[in-house]
Amino acid sequence: MISHEMKKVAEERAARYKAAVELKEPDRVPFMGLGGDVVAAYAGITSYEFCFDYEKSYQATLKYLREFPSDQPLMPMTSLANTVAALAFVDYPDITPLVSNIDGPTNDILGVKYFRFPGRELGENSSPQFIGKDFMQPEEYDELIADPVKFCYEKIVPRTITGLQDLQSANALAAMARLGIEKTRQGAAMQKFLLELQKLGYPLSGTSMFLTPLDFIGDFLRDIPNLIKDLRRYPDKVKAAAEALLEPLLKLALAGKKTGVEMSFIPLHFNEYLSPVLYNEFYWPTLKAGILGMLEEGMRSRVFFEGRHDPHLETILELPAGWGIAFFEKTDVRKAKKLLQGHTCIMGGLDPGMVIGSTPAKLDEHIKELLGDMMPGGGFILSLGVNNLPRETPIENIAAVYEAVEKYGKY
Amino acid sequence: MREQLLKSFVDMDEQEAVRIARELVDTDGGAVAVLDTCKEAMEEVGRLFEAGEYFLSELIAAGDMFNQIMEFTLPKLQGDEVTSIGTMVLGTVQGDVHNIGKDIFKVMAEASGINVIDIGIDVPHEKFVEAIKEHKPELVGMCCLITLGVDSMKRTIEVIREAGLRDDIKIIIGGGRVSQAVMEHVGADAWADDAARGVRLSKELLGKE
Numbered sequence: 189m190i191s192h193e194m195k196k197v198a199e200e201r202a203a204r205y206k207a208a209v210e211l212k213e214p215d216r217v218p219f220m221g222l223g224g225d226v227v228a229a230y231a232g233i234t235s236y237e238f239c240f241d242y243e244k245s246y247q248a249t250l251k252y253l254r255e256f257p258s259d260q261p262l263m264p265m266t267s268l269a270n271t272v273a274a275l276a277f278v279d280y281p282d283i284t285p286l287v288s289n290i291d292g293p294t295n296d297i298l299g300v301k302y303f304r305f306p307g308r309e310l311g312e313n314s315s316p317q318f319i320g321k322d323f324m325q326p327e328e329y330d331e332l333i334a335d336p337v338k339f340c341y342e343k344i345v346p347r348t349i350t351g352l353q354d355l356q357s358a359n360a361l362a363a364m365a366r367l368g369i370e371k372t373r374q375g376a377a378m379q380k381f382l383l384e385l386q387k388l389g390y391p392l393s394g395t396s397m398f399l400t401p402l403d404f405i406g407d408f409l410r411d412i413p414n415l416i417k418d419l420r421r422y423p424d425k426v427k428a429a430a431e432a433l434l435e436p437l438l439k440l441a442l443a444g445k446k447t448g449v450e451m452s453f454i455p456l457h458f459n460e461y462l463s464p465v466l467y468n469e470f471y472w473p474t475l476k477a478g479i480l481g482m483l484e485e486g487m488r489s490r491v492f493f494e495g496r497h498d499p500h501l502e503t504i505l506e507l508p509a510g511w512g513i514a515f516f517e518k519t520d521v522r523k524a525k526k527l528l529q530g531h532t533c534i535m536g537g538l539d540p541g542m543v544i545g546s547t548p549a550k551l552d553e554h555i556k557e558l559l560g561d562m563m564p565g566g567g568f569i570l571s572l573g574v575n576n577l578p579r580e581t582p583i584e585n586i587a588a589v590y591e592a593v594e595k596y597g598k599y
Numbered sequence: 600m601r602e603q604l605l606k607s608f609v610d611m612d613e614q615e616a617v618r619i620a621r622e623l624v625d626t627d628g629g630a631v632a633v634l635d636t637c638k639e640a641m642e643e644v645g646r647l648f649e650a651g652e653y654f655l656s657e658l659i660a661a662g663d664m665f666n667q668i669m670e671f672t673l674p675k676l677q678g679d680e681v682t683s684i685g686t687m688v689l690g691t692v693q694g695d696v697h698n699i700g701k702d703i704f705k706v707m708a709e710a711s712g713i714n715v716i717d718i719g720i721d722v723p724h725e726k727f728v729e730a731i732k733e734h735k736p737e738l739v740g741m742c743c744l745i746t747l748g749v750d751s752m753k754r755t756i757e758v759i760r761e762a763g764l765r766d767d768i769k770i771i772i773g774g775g776r777v778s779q780a781v782m783e784h785v786g787a788d789a790w791a792d793d794a795a796r797g798v799r800l801s802k803e804l805l806g807k808e
Contacts, residue, residue, distance in 0.1 A: 225747055304696055310721070314694040315747045412699060416656045417663065420613065461655040495775060499651070518775075518792075540746050540776060545784025574776060580750045 190386045197389030201259040205391075205569065209451075209488065209513060209533045213566035217559060217597040220535070220569060221258025222543060222586055224265060224576035225315055230255075230583065236307030239266040239316055240292035242377035250384050256590055261390035265576060267291035268303050268318050271399045271440075272348060272408045276341035278436050281443040286371050288397075288440075292316075293374070297366045299350030302408070313579060323347045324409040326418060329425035332409070333432045344409065396444025396452045398482065398489065399437055401430035401474045406458045416461065419470060430474045438481045451488045451512065454478065460495025467500050479507060488512040490535070493519060501527055517573040522561050525568070535569040537562060538589070543572065544581050548588035555592035563599065570597070600626075601636045608640035609647075611657060613664050616640075620668045630675040637668055641710035645795035655703075658794055662706035683714040685805040687738040688730045690722035692751040697744035700774055704740065704794040711798050713738070713805070724751075724758040731764050738801055741787070743774040753785040760786075769804040773797045 200215075207214035228238035231248030238245045245264045253262060267289040274288035290298060292305050301321070306314045323344055324332065332339045346353045351363035382392060399407075405426070406415040418426050441452045454475070462471055479489045489512040497519045504514060509531045516524060516536040524534055537558050542551065555570075562568045570593060577586070600623050607615040620637070623629045644661040647653040673681070687708060691701050698720050708715050716734050718726060731739065739759070741752050752772055759765050771789040772782060782790035789804060791797035 310696070311694055315745050317696055317745065319696055413659050413663070413702075416659045419656070420611070420660065461659070463654040463656060466654075466656060499654070539778060539780070541749070541778035541781040541784075544746070544749050545778075545780035545782075574746060576746045578747045578750045580753070 190383075194387055194389040198386065198391040201389065202391035204259055208567055208569050209510075211510060211530060211533060211567040213563075213599045215599060217563050217593065217599075218259045218569045219590075219593045219597065220260050220571035220575065221253075221256060221262050222538075222572055222575065222577055222589060223252075223262040224581075225313075225579045226577040226581045226583075226586070227252045227262065227264065229579035234306070234312045235314060235579070236292075236305075236312035238264060239306055242293075242374055242381075246377060246381035246384070250381070250388070253385070253388055253390075256586060257388070258590075261385045261388075261392070262575075266316065267294075268300075268316055269397060269399075270300055270302065270349075271397070271404060271437075272340050272344050273300075274440055275337060275404075275436055276345045278337055278440050278443075281446075284440065284443065286367055291374070293370050294367060297351060297363055297370060301348045301350065315576065318407070320407050320411040322409075322411045322414050326410075326414075326422060326425075329418075329422060329429055333425070333428045336429075336433050337436050348408075393451070394444055394447050394449040396441050396449040396487070398441035398452045398454045398478050400454065400456060400458070400471065400478060401433035401437060402426075402471050403455070403457045404433055404437060405429060412458065412461065415458070419466060423470075426470060430470065434474050434477055434481075438478055441478070441482060442485055442487065445485060445487060449487065451490055452482055454489050454491040455494070456492060456497075457494050459493060459497060459500065462500075464499050468503070472500070472503050476503070476506060479511060483508070483511055490515055493517065498523065504528060504532055507532070513569065515571065521558075521568075525562060529565055529567065533567045533569065534562070535571050536573050537568075537570055538572045540572050540574055540577055543577060543585050543589060546585060548584050551585055551588045552592045552595075555589060556596045559593075559596045563597070566599075601632055604633070604636045605640050605643075608637060608661070608664060609643050611660055611664075613660070613667075616664055617667055621671065624672050624675060630672050631680050633668060633672045634676065634681070637665055637672075638710050638712065641665055641707060645707060645711075645798060648793070648795040649799070655793075658703055658707070662703055665706055665710055682712065684712040684802070684807050685738060686714045686716065686734055686736040687740050687801065688716045688718060688727065688734055688736045689740040689742070690718040690727065690730075691720040691742045691744075692748050692755055693721055693723050694751050695743045695745055695748045696720045697742075700744060700794070701742040704742070704773055704797050707794050707798045708740075708801060711802060712807075713798075713801060715740075724755045727755050728759055728762045728764065731759065731762075731768060736768060737805055739768050739770045740797070740801070741770065741772050743772075744776070746776050748774060749777070749781055749785060752781075752787070756786045771797060771801055771804060 204214040204218045208218050249264045274284045277283045304317045352360045406412045492515045513533045521537045604619040624633050770787040772787045773791045777790045789800040
């Protein structure tokens with residue numbers, strides 16, 4: 189049972205977040221909470237257990253959230269996105285959730301070549317990691333452009349998923365069946381976890397992800413250094429591929445709408461590699477079209493601008509005011525605020541390196557100054573630039589951040 | 600021809616730079632000229648990056664061009680024509696399997712005259728110690744992309760200290776998520792979150808600039 193009191197807490201938290209997105213001043217600055225591998229360490233479990241044992245992983249997260257409550261629930265960071273497989277099954281929206289997010293147990297079944305998991309390819313206290321490779325050759329651009337979904341299903345899925353390397357085989361059918369069974373087991377554990385989150389007063393909202401066409405090509409097909417060469421050697425093909433990928437990638441993100449998702453997550457990666465000239469020519473057109481395409485369907489976006497996005501900040505003003513959240517990693521949030529105030533909600537501001545390596549007193553001072561500069565006028569959500577603190581992060585530093593938010597975060 | 604090579608390299612005209620280098624390398628003293636010009640070009644690309652005129656894509660493209668040209672240039676050089684300003688043992692720390700940042704840094708460091716011993720990714724602490732004993736470098740470079748690498752860098756430096764080797768070397772850490780605070784936390788001597796800065800600081804640590 190979820191108590192009346194906790195329902196009210198959840199409403200307050202959701203309202204705080206919504207107010208910031210709508211560029212207003214809430215009662216207190218919304219705070220995303222500090223998560224990552226430290227959540228597993230705090231519960232005394234290995235990162236391997238965190239990624240492979242649903243019950244331990246959910247219990248560890250709940251323990252941490254009871255001690256360190258935030259405005260959005262932390263989800264255990266135990267799975268990796270396989271957007272190639274999701275795109276291959278885009279016309280089967282009931283199947284895409286099975287293949288799009290892969291955690292330890294499902295990776296044991298599929299053997300996805302992009303992924304490395306703790307306790308398998310990595311030491312038991314490592315984080316799960318994604319490693320790209322050139323799974324597509326430059327002479328295959330035409331095939332990708334002609335039919336991206338077919339190309340991903342017929343060519344890339346067999347190359348990148350060991351269990352599906354021969355789509356005609358009994359082995360592949362067995363892998364898909366096993367995947368279904370495992371996802372059912374995981375789904376049951378997840379339902380229990382979500383109920384516990386609600387009991388702790390957390391608002392729940394589904395998630396949906398949009399990957400930009402260039403990140404899709406860079407991460408899943410060509411690998412980043414090769415894509416950089418392609419921009420110079422085959423610029424027209426890269427552009428045509430990005431345009432061809434836009435529609436199916438949008439379709440994938442919009443599938444979440446039917447389950448009530450109101451905001452999609454867009455993690456950018458290739459943005460920080462590009463000069464403004466290359467960004468504006470190759471990257472921004474399909475990112476902008478994606479954000480606008482979802483907005484037309486009533487979905488806002490939360491865009492994670494990896495690295496330093498400073499050289500490209502002005503392009504954000506081409507979007508309509510209130511379009512969503514700009515989540516910055518290393519971009520100067522004060523500079524961003526000057527430019528985007530009244531137009532875009534800004535999220536970020538906290539450097540994970542400081543939380544790891546600083547002291548409670550310095551963190552208190554840092555957050556006081558940061559909030560003093562960022563809160564006026566609203567439209568700001570406090571978050572780590574990358575929400576992944578390593579296992580040995582000093583707990584007193586984490587506590588200091590939560591205390592400082594309470595102390596200095598009220599409007 | 601050297602000026603043309605320098606210009607096309609810095610302007611990112613890959614085909615032209617490779618073409619001129621191929622022509623120049625077979626002339627008398629050409630291999631040394633190609634090597635020196637490409638080093639100068641890489642330094643200029645690094646400078647343009649730090650000035651905010653070039654971006655990561657240019658660093659990667661320049662590194663690729665440098666490697667392509669060196670492939671046919673280095674075999675034509677005599678041993679004593681390739682000089683080094685110091686040795687660095689370089690690796691991505693234990694638990695982290697990323698290599699893009701390390702590889703960009705490596706080629707830029709080599710172009711600046713540093714002899715780089717690349718010991719790979721997900722490198723156990725002890726392997727750093729063994730490599731320091733074997734190669735006796737002046738510098739050790741530790742990379743990580745993910746934040747987990749911070750714990751790992753700290754441990755690696757402790758293990759190097761326990762082995763009694765810390766005072767013999769300077770340590771620079773690199774990666775997207777390292778900072779001054781991380782450097783102080785792990786006990787390194789310098790930090791860089793981009794390759795150009797990393798090379799500049801490495802040269803400073805070697806007392807070369």
